[in-house]
Amino acid sequence: MSAVYPVNLFPPVQPHGVCPDCGFIRSRMLANLTFRESMRFNERIEHRSLIKRKDYLHHAGSAFKSIYLINRGFLKTAVTDGHGREQTIGFPTAGDLIGLEAIGAGRYNCNTVALEDSRVCGMRYSHFEELARDIPALQQHFHRLIGQEISRNLRMTHLLRGLGAEDRVATFLLNLSRRFAARGSSGTRFRMPMSRRDIASFLGLKLETVSRALSHFGNLQIIAIKSKDIEIANLARLRQLIGNRDNRRFALQRAASMPNAERTLTPA
Amino acid sequence: MSAVYPVNLFPPVQPHGVCPDCGFIRSRMLANLTFRESMRFNERIEHRSLIKRKDYLHHAGSAFKSIYLINRGFLKTAVTDGHGREQTIGFPTAGDLIGLEAIGAGRYNCNTVALEDSRVCGMRYSHFEELARDIPALQQHFHRLIGQEISRNLRMTHLLRGLGAEDRVATFLLNLSRRFAARGSSGTRFRMPMSRRDIASFLGLKLETVSRALSHFGNLQIIAIKSKDIEIANLARLRQLIGNRDNRRFALQRAASMPNAERTLTPA
């Protein structure tokens, strides 16, 4: 446990001559590797793949080879059912890992497409497994990461089931805001590169409903939208919307004996 | 790669003097371990924990120690939000693994309660990680398993977002049917140990709606229900219901150029 090589999140400069824009090294992918280990890990990374807007990283059904970490940009993952309907699964962006859901079946089960010019770093999964085997800290970290993925999905499902349309849209905006803020951009003024239809599909709504919700928030002066560009004027009020009004989709199931259950809700 | 110890699924008798009713060994938990490895693995299993109906395996928030494999019985996992509302997450049964979602946070984030007298086998996660490190085949298998968990959640989310009430209920029944069949019981005549409210919560509906859907299927002679006991009279018709009628929640997003997109749907 000595000679630990501390990789902290988002350091401005990379510590050991490592690929300067490679997300794998400066993201939550790595934690506490020794110098040797981190070097070995790094050798396996395929750096800086460029994906142009509208290009696909992979299609559903194609063989699973690599996992990817997004370095820069904005993508969309979606599944298509047999009837040609498409369902948006998520909008991964810088720092997010892509491909975990394919480990089970050995095939990707999502289409992954770039919403804007993006850059990803990849690693062959076979290499990754080998490394994880040899480097306990990596294995542990990977398991934690994958566990987070599971519980994140869980929370998201939960959330979508329980909230009404406007609450969902509000949650979506807050989620975006948080992620933009986390990566250093403005959390109150940003561009949403996805279409209304994609948002709707993601939230389990119709695009008109999403549009209406956004307009409504606009009227309320909570946000200002101009097509894809959004400014959140009143973050606090946006947060207050969620679950507080009686626009929550389901009433309490057993309201008995709860004098004042205060804000414990953690939306996204 | 020689001297491989083949553990096939559901063998009637266990191969090597192993706990006779331990799911861990005869389930999809293990694959292709050498004899020594399987013995070592086996030493770490805490066999045959009994959980009585209505008893809890663990509560949300308690420290994550072990993962469990259900040997026999039927459980329910659920989360509770700050307002006292409960949301059913799943109904794990024989062969299912419990606790994966806790790896990320180090705490369980579900309540897990037995719907009928059940038996589980557990293993300390720390032991498991150690074993996975030492036994590549186990690690690989574990990763695959966990990957399946992710993609299963994904499919479920997808499903709930896209289908109307009756389709959801139909899917739920088919899912149960398949799982009962897989474990050797009848896939057309079984007991649903969970309440209507639990089903409703799981599907994102109200219990009245679930009840109505079941009644409706009853009227259509597709199923026969007597409280918790169900007989599926016409499995094929039940399958046909899903997505085919215009009871699907969302119309085609892009119906163009798809002459006859035939049944590729794989519901649960």
Next chain:
DNA sequence: CGTAGGTTTGAATTGGGTCAATACAGGTGG
């Protein structure tokens, strides 16, 4: 600069939720 796709907005419709009343089942104690 034209046009196809994306977005907004309005009006009509409906699926599923809410409220309420009745029926049933299963556990408890006499």
Next chain:
DNA sequence: CCACCTGTATTGACCCAATTCAAACCTACG
């Protein structure tokens, strides 16, 4: 073993949020 009693399930009537249909508007891309 039966009668009670409480929690669970069914069924009906009504209502509202979100979907559908439709039309006008915008924007960005070729």
